[in-house]
Amino acid sequence: MGAQSIFVMTLSTTIGSLSLHTPLLTGSGTFGHDASALSFLNPDDLGALVLKTVTPQPRPGNPNPRMAEYEGGILNSIGLENRGLHYWRDKVAPELAQIAVPVIANAGGHTLEEYVEMTIAFSEMEGVEGIELNLSCPNVEGGTRFATDPIALAQVVAACRVVTEKPLWAKLSPNVESIVPFAQAAEQAGADALTVSNTFLGLLVDWRTRQPQLGRGFGGVSGSGIRPLALRFVYESAQAVEIPIVASGGAASAKDVLDFMVAGASAVQIGTAAFRTPDLLSKIAQDLRALLKEDGSTIQTLIGSLEWPSL
Numbered sequence: 001m002g003a004q005s006i007f008v009m010t011l012s013t014t015i016g017s018l019s020l021h022t023p024l025l026t027g028s029g030t031f032g033h034d035a036s037a038l039s040f041l042n043p044d045d046l047g048a049l050v051l052k053t054v055t056p057q058p059r060p061g062n063p064n065p066r067m068a069e070y071e072g073g074i075l076n077s078i079g080l081e082n083r084g085l086h087y088w089r090d091k092v093a094p095e096l097a098q099i100a101v102p103v104i105a106n107a108g109g110h111t112l113e114e115y116v117e118m119t120i121a122f123s124e125m126e127g128v129e130g131i132e133l134n135l136s137c138p139n140v141e142g143g144t145r146f147a148t149d150p151i152a153l154a155q156v157v158a159a160c161r162v163v164t165e166k167p168l169w170a171k172l173s174p175n176v177e178s179i180v181p182f183a184q185a186a187e188q189a190g191a192d193a194l195t196v197s198n199t200f201l202g203l204l205v206d207w208r209t210r211q212p213q214l215g216r217g218f219g220g221v222s223g224s225g226i227r228p229l230a231l232r233f234v235y236e237s238a239q240a241v242e243i244p245i246v247a248s249g250g251a252a253s254a255k256d257v258l259d260f261m262v263a264g265a266s267a268v269q270i271g272t273a274a275f276r277t278p279d280l281l282s283k284i285a286q287d288l289r290a291l292l293k294e295d296g297s298t299i300q301t302l303i304g305s306l307e308w309p310s311l
């Protein structure tokens with residue numbers, strides 16, 4: 001076995017039936033609508049490309065400004081801007097079949113029927129390996145309806161489950177008191193994995209203008225400031241369900257990725273941290289290889305290995 005294969009095995013992970021050669025994924029909406037991120041990311045370093053949410057109809061998104069920075073990360077209210085299913089099916093999907101990494105398409109909708117429509121469409125696209133249901137966007141009217149009511153969430157997941165055999169991930173909202181009922185509802189409804197989680201509802205204001213910094217007022221907080229909050233939800237979800245957890249929230253280094261994995265994640269999405277350093281994923285992959293070699297461990301042995309203090 002060559003040195004390269006040993007490296008590949010060290011970082012390899014599985015999310016249900018999907019085998020990924022690294023645990024590093026892009027976060028939906030932070031690496032674009034198509035596969036163009038592969039022009040600056042080495043496919044060997046990337047486990048899967050998770051693309052921006054697509055909705056049945058095109059959406060113009062929210063009024064500007066849509067992003068504001070603070071010392072812990074950013075606040076955004078993009079509002080699921082996208083060109084809609086027809087454009088995506090005709091222009092984006094055909095290219096995805098040619099690329100070297102698995103693609104997870106992300107489905108958005110306002111109603112159960114819209115999620116089902118997106119799931120059927122993605123199921124028929126050759127280049128889509130799995131489907132992530134965005135049940136948790138805080139930046140659109142009614143965007144968290146399904147993520148803040150476990151019964152509604154289970155109905156959407158169950159309805160999408162029956163129309164696809166592709167891996168189906170439910171992306172949960174952090175804007176709840178406890179994530180456990182949502183994680184369990186998604187699992188019971190047939191999700192193959194959970195993405196934990198999306199952005200936290202937040203607000204930045206400018207005291208001089210007496211106005212919110214974003215055109216829509218509230219937005220979703222992402223970046224390193226939310227990492228401990230996301231880590232808690234990842235740990236609690238992993239304790240509550242058997243299906244794999246994909247972490248999302250503030251990861252910016254190999255150490256952060258391993259922290260999420262020890263807490264129970266089988267893979268980790270990187271979003272906001274890559275805005276400053278677009279090839280950050282490749283740097284993290286290199287650092288992961290070095291850290292695991294030094295520790296004599298593999299990703300598989302680390303997942304869920306957190307030892308909780310006995311009181």
Ligand SMILES: Cc1cc2nc3c(=O)[nH]c(=O)nc-3n(C[C@H](O)[C@H](O)[C@H](O)COP(=O)(O)O)c2cc1C
Nearest residue numbers: 027028029053076134198222223248249250271272
């Ligand atoms: C500008 C921006 C756009 C986003 N768009 C989407 C989206 O379209 N669909 C989605 O499921 N999540 C979206 N997210 C949430 C991210 O995928 C991720 O869950 C969140 O930002 C937390 O991870 P991070 O701190 O690594 O960025 C977006 C986040 C940002 C910052």
